[in-house]
Amino acid sequence: MxxxxxxxxxxxxxxxxxxxxxxxxxxxxxxxxxxxxxxxxxxxxxxxxxxxxxxxxxxxxxxxxxxxxxxxxxxxxxxxxxxxxxxxxxxxxxxGMTKPAAIAMIDEPHCIGCTLCIKACPVDAILGASRQMHTVISQECTGCELCLPPCPVDCIVMRPVTTTSSDQVQAEDGYRSKTSADIARKRYQHRQVRLQLEKQQTAPSYAEQHQPQPVAGQNAPNVAMHAAGTDAIKKAAIAAAMARAKTQKSAR
Structure with a gap:
């Protein structure tokens, strides 16, 4: 068929x-x-x-x-x-089952600025920077819920869409209108292009790939150790932010 x-x-x-x-x-x-x-x-x-x-x-x-x-x-x-x-x-x-239309909202005072939700959003509908408060662009959020699992402090919740205008949804079952779907498609496509460009920019050049390898025993920089150290610093910063958030919740 x-x-x-x-x-x-x-x-x-x-x-x-x-x-x-x-x-x-x-x-x-x-x-x-x-x-x-x-x-x-x-x-x-x-x-x-x-x-x-x-x-x-x-x-x-x-x-x-x-x-x-x-x-x-x-x-x-x-x-x-x-x-x-x-x-x-x-x-x-x-x-899964069909749910009513909903969008993500960040409890901004409890956001630790880890950027994990930003990386997870497939349509770049979350604004923010490392260690800075994040916020959702509500009119661009598709309600995919992909930002929920990576949040280490559970400060993201889904809120029902209050409007049922043709620009948002076609019915209470959450089926999106063509207008909103077309916008989401373009944002998804733009994100895919951006990610590909970033991947190309961070990829090692031909010269870097073919440069002579350091001889054992020489005092050459250890790239692997540097990368591991950077990851450890990021994880430590997130852990510290999570600890502060937990303390603030306990104090309330």
Missing amino acids: LENAIWLALMYTPSHDAVATGNANGPLNILIERIDGILPQTQCQQCGYHGCRPYAEAIAQGQAPINQCPPGGEPGIRALAGLLNLPYLPLNPAH
């Missing part, structure tokens, strides 16, 4: 983003664009993939069923089934 869906996708014009990024070449890529356009773009990874786009690719290639997206819920599954000419499947509870 997926073969039929690929040809069905040819009936639709690819999105402007697809053309701009060169992803509109071939029926399979067009189908991936169509599937990704249905997914809610929470980037929560509950489906088992590292984002909505990888899940869309897996569905298009017949490697994943259509019922692994809790944020999309029944509306999303039915939309995918209609696009792919597949029978409807109930949401697989192994991937």
